[in-house]
Amino acid sequence: MxxxxxxxxxxxxxRDAIDALAAAPGMEPIxxxxxxxxxLRGARVKAETLLDLGRIDELxxxxxxxxxxVIGAMATIADVLKNPAVAEHAPLLVEACRLFASxxxxxxxxxxxxxxxxxxxxxxxxxxxALDAVVELRSVRGRRQVALAEFFKGVRKTARKPDELLVxxxxxxxxxxxxxxxxxxxxxxxxxxSVASVATRVVVDMAGRCQAARIALGAVxxxxxxxxxxxxxxxxxxxxxxxxxxxxxxxxEATSPIDDVRGTAAYRRRVTETLxxxxxxxxxxxxxxxx
Amino acid sequence: xxxxxxxxxxTGESRSSARPGRIVRLTVNGRxxxxxxPAHRTLLEALRDLGYVDVKNGxxxxxxxxxxxxxxxxxxxxxxxxxxxxxxxAITTNAGLGTVDRPHPIQEAFADAGAVQCGYCTPGMVxxxxxxxxxxxxxxxxxxxEAISGNLCRCTGYGQIVEAVRLAAQRLREKAPTxxxxxxx
Numbered sequence: 001m002x003x004x005x006x007x008x009x010x011x012x013x014x015r016d017a018i019d020a021l022a023a024a025p026g027m028e029p030i031x032x033x034x035x036x037x038x039x040l041r042g043a044r045v046k047a048e049t050l051l052d053l054g055r056i057d058e059l060x061x062x063x064x065x066x067x068x069x070v071i072g073a074m075a076t077i078a079d080v081l082k083n084p085a086v087a088e089h090a091p092l093l094v095e096a097c098r099l100f101a102s103x104x105x106x107x108x109x110x111x112x113x114x115x116x117x118x119x120x121x122x123x124x125x126x127x128x129x130a131l132d133a134v135v136e137l138r139s140v141r142g143r144r145q146v147a148l149a150e151f152f153k154g155v156r157k158t159a160r161k162p163d164e165l166l167v168x169x170x171x172x173x174x175x176x177x178x179x180x181x182x183x184x185x186x187x188x189x190x191x192x193x194s195v196a197s198v199a200t201r202v203v204v205d206m207a208g209r210c211q212a213a214r215i216a217l218g219a220v221x222x223x224x225x226x227x228x229x230x231x232x233x234x235x236x237x238x239x240x241x242x243x244x245x246x247x248x249x250x251x252x253e254a255t256s257p258i259d260d261v262r263g264t265a266a267y268r269r270r271v272t273e274t275l276x277x278x279x280x281x282x283x284x285x286x287x288x289x290x291x
Numbered sequence: 292x293x294x295x296x297x298x299x300x301x302t303g304e305s306r307s308s309a310r311p312g313r314i315v316r317l318t319v320n321g322r323x324x325x326x327x328x329p330a331h332r333t334l335l336e337a338l339r340d341l342g343y344v345d346v347k348n349g350x351x352x353x354x355x356x357x358x359x360x361x362x363x364x365x366x367x368x369x370x371x372x373x374x375x376x377x378x379x380x381a382i383t384t385n386a387g388l389g390t391v392d393r394p395h396p397i398q399e400a401f402a403d404a405g406a407v408q409c410g411y412c413t414p415g416m417v418x419x420x421x422x423x424x425x426x427x428x429x430x431x432x433x434x435x436x437e438a439i440s441g442n443l444c445r446c447t448g449y450g451q452i453v454e455a456v457r458l459a460a461q462r463l464r465e466k467a468p469t470x471x472x473x474x475x476x
Contacts, residue, residue, distance in 0.1 A: 001351060002331070002332075002336070003331040003332075003333065004331065005329060005330075005331050006330055006331050007330055008330035008331075008373065008375055010375065010376075032371075033371050033372070033373070033376075034353050034368075034371050037333075037371050037373075038351075038352050038353060038371070041351060041352075050330070052373075052375075052376060054376050078365070101353070101441070102353075102354075102356070102440050102441025103366065103419065103422070103437070103438055103440065103441050104353070104356055104359060104366050104367055104368045104419070104441040104442075105353050105368065105371075105441060107362075107365040107366060107367050108367050108368070108371060108372070190437065190440030190441070191354065191440050191441050191443075
């Protein structure tokens with residue numbers, strides 16, 4: 001079935017792209033297109049003009065400096081999987097990217113597109129939430145940074161203004177004592193959309209105390225979300241088997257899932273508890289319990 | 292193969308009624324075509340209209356991999372690439388790897404291993420295998436299964452396909468024994 005007709009603007013620099021967007025803020029940015037083109041074809045999304053970000057080389061880079069890792073919005077999932085700095089400072093993101101759609105999609109789909117498109121099931125979102133990622137937005141008005149936790153506003157809704165482009169994702173460098181684990185439930189092992197996904201990260205100090213905890217969930221609410229109450233259960237009681245079970249229960253209670261073709265709301269709530277528990281038990285095994 | 296006389300119209304849309312579009316230069320299997328295409332034409336549609344009917348239209352959602360092509364060596368779903376976006380890239384289809392008379396070792400291995408039933412998924416499978424073996428000449432079974440995980444076959448249990456890729460890898464390594472990179476990661 002043919003796509004509905006649209007115009008396509010293909011700027012070669014970020015400057016040209018944000019100028020074009022300022023002149024016509026109704027344009028729909030297209031990054032890898034692996035979600036947008038499917039939704040345009042299915043008439044779930046309408047767009048008169050697409051702004052193709054694919055020719056803007058400056059949005060592709062992945063860089064590391066003394067305090068953060070910066071992933072260009074147009075870095076593909078495959079780029080992320082191959083990058084040694086991401087492997088060192090954001091292994092949680094790598095774990096999620098390994099289970100992201102299929103190899104063919106991973107060669108097109110981008111980190112920036114996955115976040116900006118704001119599907120509740122965006123697989124890059126939970127790991128990036130758990131990594132305290134910040135997104136950078138640019139427009140002719142300037143640049144601003146928004147914590148990823150504040151970025152998602154609803155299904156397909158974000159804090160991005162119509163004249164802004166998401167240009168990069170900033171992730172703090174990993175600190176010593178960081179442990180992370182990821183779990184995704186799909187209906188098949190590969191090439192699947194998440195029924196539920198869980199990203200967990202803790203920082204354990206020399207005495208084995210849990211200094212920080214992050215638990216983020218995907219596909220179980222209108223937006224990918226962090227569950228503060230569940231995180232607090234770990235920082236309060238330490239990284240133990242009992243705390244893991246408590247945190248998993250609290251995480252499941254914080255969900256507001258829907259029934260859809262991939263599963264019912266009740267099922268999603270139950271598997272959230274199981275996935276969180278399994279991820280946290282992996283962390284306990286890796287270094288919790290007052291090592 | 293290219294330049295076939297028969298031009299199946301995938302879209303069923305009258306080209307004259309579409310927006311006029313612009314001239315796009317597509318380089319397919321080493322041959323350059325100049326075609327006028329509207330912005331919303333996918334690479335899949337453009338390729339089939341040019342006669343590259345080895346690129347199959349399956350799901351048009353990026354789920355099945357039947358429309359796989361190599362875009363600068365990377366395997367992608369051509370249903371999720373706009374033709375305009377492929378301008379300037381080297382596009383390779385299954386037919387660009389070899390012919391019936393001079394098949395590519397991967398194509399030969401698919402025939403020898405009995406990996407082809409209805410054949411609809413085969414061009415995409417072959418290209419997914421090509422992309423894998425270009426990067427990893429000696430993949431494990433798990434790596435082969437991972438590499439073809441975006442290509443659906445509804446005939447087989449994938450066993451013969453996995454065997455075909457393993458066989459192709461072995462033959463390619465034997466053909467180029469001095470080439471480095473035969474080591475497992």
